[in-house]
Amino acid sequence: MKKYTLLLLLFPFIISAQDFTMVDNVVRSAYKNVTSIENLAKRIDYDFKTDVEKTRAVFTWLTHNVRYKEHHSKLLKEPEFLVYFSEDHLKRIIKTKQEKKIKEAFEGRTAVCEGFSLLFKRICDLMNLENELIYGYTKPSGDYVGILATTKNHVWNAVKVNNKWIIIDPTYGAGQSYNGVWIREFNPTFFNTSISILNRTHFPSETKWLNFQKQQKLEKFCSEPVVRNAFFKHKVDIVEPKEGVIDVKDNNLIKFKIRGVKNIKSLLYVFTNDGTVRTPKVRNKEGYNDYYFQKPKEDTTLHIYINNELALEYAVKVE
Structure with missing residues (x-):
């Protein structure tokens, strides 16, 4: 000692x-x-x-x-x-x-x-x-x-x-x-x-x-988005979007570029307005992955989970 x-x-x-x-x-x-x-x-x-x-x-x-x-x-x-x-x-x-x-x-x-x-x-x-x-x-x-x-x-x-x-x-x-x-x-x-x-x-x-x-x-x-414990714990990095407010137009999917997620299937998302847990579509890229989330029906909050732990929160505005 x-x-x-x-x-x-x-x-x-x-x-x-x-x-x-x-x-x-x-x-x-x-x-x-x-x-x-x-x-x-x-x-x-x-x-x-x-x-x-x-x-x-x-x-x-x-x-x-x-x-x-x-x-x-x-x-x-x-x-x-x-x-x-x-x-x-x-x-x-x-x-x-x-x-x-x-x-x-x-x-x-x-x-x-x-x-x-x-x-x-x-x-x-x-x-x-x-x-x-x-x-x-x-x-x-x-x-x-x-x-x-x-x-x-x-x-x-x-x-x-x-x-x-x-x-x-x-x-x-x-x-x-x-x-x-x-x-x-x-x-x-x-x-x-x-x-x-x-x-x-x-x-x-x-x-x-x-x-x-x-x-x-x-x-x-x-x-900027709200960062939670899992964001730091799993050492992920959001390449895009940098802003915490996401504007969604027409029927476009919400696209994220995320680096550092070891198991791509461990990432899930939930919209506050419906509470349904969803799995995004994923495309592997060199150095990061593209994740595609569906468009919500109304303005809401997007919660992103990694290994069932809350990592990020975004405000989503639907036009």
Whole structure:
């Protein structure tokens, strides 16, 4: 263990490649009956020696113990009017509301993204880990594709480890929604998430974090398809179309050029409006395959699956 820790200190760039099996197993097996946030932070701080292990332990505990509380608003929170008499009074009101969300997330084991991230931040604060909240925009489903974001709808976390910021999204790490139903699915991709993935899934509102992840323009981010876990897991690449909104004219088939699908029969698709699982026609090409999907009867969302796992979502407009 000492040798492993030394390597981590000498080469901080290997964080993303570190094996966290031991950390995950300890948290999953020994942290089931923690009685308070303070007790949880103390146990993590005692059991693990490096900052990256402590940060991973917080991520693993949250993603295995807190469920996402589904709601139907596209906003981070419902609009509300706050009556306050000074800036200090406003800060106290906001702090009180945040404390309530942290308590609900820990005691009730359910939260929306803000509850996940606030609880994550509180545990890190108790261990004196430098961290920040990142507010911004994501595309939870194909319904958001092609719509320019005008308000923040998500929040995630950053922790400084070995003088380097790593990005963590405990909400995305805990599971994902399929057709409006949230399913728990541990996803370590969103611990120390790579810049290439962040650019396709998260758009920060602050310039500091936009520069950090070298994010593209908001218009382009909003116009791209929704990429899901299977897209990264199976390392596929969409050659065409690049845009997330597909306009279908006449009786034309929808054509995709896709690279990296190992078993061409593993790719299936579903239109939200009819829910029928279909197999596309495939033509093998050098370096990629052409996939042909039938035209839907009306505007809908196209879901593409690989090995029965949701990989991509597109908005389809029928003319």
